[in-house]
Amino acid sequence: MEPTYIGAIVLLAGLIAFRKQMTVMLLVVVVATIFGAASAVNMTALGGSSIQPAVFALAFLAARMAVSPDLLSNGMERSLKDSLLFGLFAFYGFLSAYVFPRLFYHQIELPPTKVISAAAFAVVPLAPSSQNITQSTYLLGTFFVVLATAFIARQERRSRLVAMTLIYLGIAHVVFGVLDVVFATAGLPILDVVRNANYSIVDQTFGGLRRIQGTFAETSSYSAYGLALLVFTTEMWLRGIEERLTGWTSLALAVALFFTTSSSAYFGLGVYGLILGARTIYFPSPMAQRKGFILACFALIAAVAVLTVCVALPAVAELFSRMLAEMTINKQKSFSGIQRGFWVEKAWEAFTFSKGVGVGVGSFRSSSLVSAVAGATGLPGLIAFGLFLYKVLPLHKLSTYQLTGNRTEAVGAAAGWAAIVGLAPAMVSGANPDPGVMFAFLAGLAMAWAPRGQAALAAASSAPAGAASARPEHAMASTSLEARSRPAD
Template structure:
C-alpha cells in the first residue's frame, strides 16, 4: 500500500471529523469529491489500483454518522419501497455477477478492460473475458456507492436540515472553479508540476491537451470530459437553487461561472450535457412562474431566450474572424468528433461492449468485466438486461419522488431536493453520453440519498425531527455558521 500526501491528509481530517459535529463530516465528504484524480493510496496487490481521496473519507463519514445516530436510519434508507432497496438489490446482483459471470463465460467473448502496471499509468486493451482486478475494484466502488447512499440518507433524515448540503455544494463549486483557473494558469506558465499532487491516481492522464488553441480544462480530474461531468452536476444544482431563490447572490454567481467553465472546457460532453440540462431548467422556471407569479425568475429566462439568437446574429456580422474560429472549433469538437482517433476508438469500445452483450446471451460479462463509451452499453455488457432494468427502476423511483413542501419538509429542503434531482439527471446525461464504467462517482449517490431523505415521510414524529434540526442549527451557529 503506497500512501500519497493527500491520503495522509485525508486520514488526519477524517480522524478529526470523528470528534466534530456530524454535519462537518457530511460537508467534507461533498467537498472531497472534487479530487477526482487524487489517490489516497495505491494498491500494488491489485496491479496498482488507486483508492481515491473521497472513497477513503467515506469510511470516516460512515463511522461518524453511525456513532451519532446508530443503525436504525441507515437500514431505513435501504428498506422497501425506498430507492435504497432497489440500489441494494442492484449492488447484490452486481456482486454476484462479478464473482461468477467472468468464470461462467470465460473465453466466450472479448472485452475492453484496464491493464494496470505498477509505476505506470493504466491502459485499456481488448482481451478474452476472464476474471481480473477490475471485477474487484468496480464491485468495491458499487458497495461504496450503496454505503454513501445509506449514510447520506441517515444523516439528512435525522438532522432534517439541508444547510450543510447547500454550503458544501457552494464550497466544492468554488473549489472546482479555483482549480480550473489554476489549471489554465499553470499550463500557460509552464508550471504544471505545481498541481502534480492532485494527479496521483493510476489513471491515463490527459491534463495537458489543447483543442482549437484553448487549454482543455481538467482541473483536479484526469481529463477534460471528467471535469465537464462534475462541473455540469454542480452547475445544475446551483442553477436550480438560484431559481428557487436560495442564497440567490452566491448561487447565481457560482452557477454563471460554472456555465462559463463548461463552455470553455472544450469538452463535447459538456455541450451535450448542457443541451439536456438547460431546457429542463427553462421549463421548470416557466412552470413555476405560472404557479407562483414572480417565481422562477421569468424575466431572466425570457431575456436569456431573446439574447441567444441576438448573439448568434451579432457575432458573424461584426466579428467575422471570431465566427470563423468558433465554427472551426465547433466542427472539430462535435461535427467531426466521430472521425477523430478518439471518436473511432470510442466507437470500437461500444461495438465490443454490444458484442459482449450478445455473446453472453444478454446476461452480461459481470460487473467490471467490460468498458464502453456509453453507460447504457456499460450496463448491458456488464450486468445484462436484468441489471439494466434494476438500474432503470432505481432511477425512476428516485426521480418520481415528490419534492413539494410538506409539514415535515421546509421550503429550503424542498429546494435542495429539486436541485439534487437536476444534478442527478446531469450525472446521468453525461454518463449515457460518454460513461466508461459502472461507477458514477460518490456525488451521484450523495444526490440520490439526499432526494430519498428529503422526499419520503418521516419514520419518527415531526416534533422529534424538528428538535434535532434546531439542535443541529444551534451547533452551526456556535461554530460561526455556514451561511
C-alpha cells in the same frame, strides 16, 4: 499498499471531523470528490490501482456512523428501504464481477478497462482481473454513500450547511479550471500535485489552446462533475435560496462548461436547457416565468457577446469554431469518436452474448452508462438502476416541479434534478456502471428531503386537531423521537 500525501490530508480531515456531527464527516467525503485525479492510497497488490480520496474517506464516515446512537433508529430503516433498489444493483454487480468473468472465461473478446493499445479496436479475451475487484468495490462504496446520505440527512437535517458546501464546491470547481488553464499556459503545471493517481492524463490541447480539466484527468470528467453542480445551483436559484450567490455561481459554472469544448458538456447543457424550457411552459408560476425571462436575457447577452468576438477577432473565432466542430458535429468521425462507438457496440455485444445476465463489473470498458450497465450487470442491473432513478426523481409527482420556498425541501428537489441531469454526460461517455459518489450523495439527499408539494402541506395544515390521535401510538413516539434528534438548521 502505498499511502500518499493526499491520503495523509484526508486522514487528518477525517480525524478532525470524527468529533463533530455525521453531516460534517459526510461533507468531508463530498468535498474530496473534487479531486477526481488524486490518489489517497496506491494498491500495489492490485497492479497499482489508486484509491480516490473520497473513497478513502468512506472508512471514516462508516466509523462515525457506527458510534452514532441513532444508527438503529427508524431513520435507518427508512433509508434502507429508499436505497434498496440501488443496493440490489450494487450487490448484483459485485457478485457478477467475481462469477461471470470465470463463467464466460475466454468466450468473448472485449475492450480492456485500461487502455493498453493505441489501436481503436483493441480487445482482449474476457478473464478475471484486478479491475473486477476495484470497480465492484467502488460500486458498493457508491451504495454506502446513498444509504449514509439518506440516513444522515433524515436524522440531522443540516440543509443550509449542505447547500453552502455544494455552492462553494461549485465556485472551487470554476477556480480550479481557471488556474489549470493559466498555470499550464505559463508552463507551470502546479495542479499536477493533485493528479497523483495512476490514471492516464490525456493531452488537453487543441491548436495551441489549453482545454479545461481542472483537478481531473480529462476534460470530460471535469465537465460531468461541473454539470451536476450547475444544475444544483441553478435549481436553488430558481427557488430563491441564497439567490445572489447561487445565481452567480450557476452562471460561472455555465461559462466554464461552455469553454471546455467538451461534447459531454454540450450534451448535458442541451438536455438541461430543454428541461428548463419544458418546465416553464407546462408548469407555469410567477417565479418560474420571472426566472425564465432572466435566463432568456442571459442567453441573448451570451449570443451577442459571441457574435461580437467573431467580428472583432476573426482568427480566434475561426480557431474556436474549428475546435467546437471537432468536439461536436465531427466527433463521430474522429479517432476518439470511432473508438467510443466501438466500445459501446462491444458492451451491447456482451449483453446479448450473456443472454441478458451481464459479464461482470470491471470486465470491459464502455463509453455510455446505459451500455456499461447492460453489458456488466445485464437486465437485472438495468431494471434495478432504472427504477432507482425514478425513485430519486419521481416525474409523476407535481411536487417535483413546484418551486417550493422551504429550504430543506428546496435542497432535496435541487439535489434530485442534479443527480439525474448530472448523469447526462455519463450517458454518452461513461466507462463503467458506477455512477459515482457525487451522484450517490445527491440521490440520498433527494430521497431524504423530497418535497411533499403544496397539496400535501395544505392537507397537513388543515387536518382536524383530533386526527393526530388516530395515528398508532408507536408511530407518534417514533416521530417525536426523530424530531428531537434533528437539530435546528
